[in-house]
Amino acid sequence: MRIMAFDYGTKRIGIAVTDPMQLIATSLTTVHPEEIWEFLADYLQKEEVETFVVGKPLQMDGTASQSAQHIVGFIRKLRKIYPGIPIVEIDERFTSKMASSVIAQSGMRKHKRQEKGLVDAVSATIILQTYMDSKAF
Known part of the structure; x- marks a missing residue:
């Protein structure tokens, strides 16, 4: 079964998944x-997902950011529609900066690097990897 992660934004939601193993x-x-x-x-008709991981936007002092209210509504609806899939929230404070850095170093053409959706999708991947790394210990 896969794990699916979300980098929720009001304009785009970046989505990442694990392989079945x-x-x-x-x-x-x-x-x-x-x-x-x-x-x-x-x-979800095609793939089994064991856990949802949602990036939680926090401020530097650890309190919820202004966009956190949107995440709360998203998580509430996820729980209602998919009650059998647990939801884990992961601190996403630096994921967009990390994603931008990874993309800049990737060797991609400048036009491709400037796609805003790319940052969201890579951010979701970083959120997912952070969760996977935390489970490994």
Whole structure:
């Protein structure tokens, strides 16, 4: 079974998944928040997901950021629609900066590097990898 991670934003949600053996985190896609429920319904018909991991936006002092209210609503709806899939929240404070850095160092063409959805998808991958690393110990 796979683990799926979300980097939730009001314009785009970055999504990453593991392979079925949960060894590798891979960027899957980005979707508009209005399309997430249809996307999940389609994806979960084809693939089994054991856990959802959601990036939790915190401020430097550890308190919830302004965008945290959107995450709360997203998690509430995830729980309601998929009650059998546990949800884990992961601190995502530095994921966008890390994602931008990884993309800049990737050797991708400048045009491709500037796609905003790419940062969200890579951020979701970093959130997922952080979760996987925390489980390894």
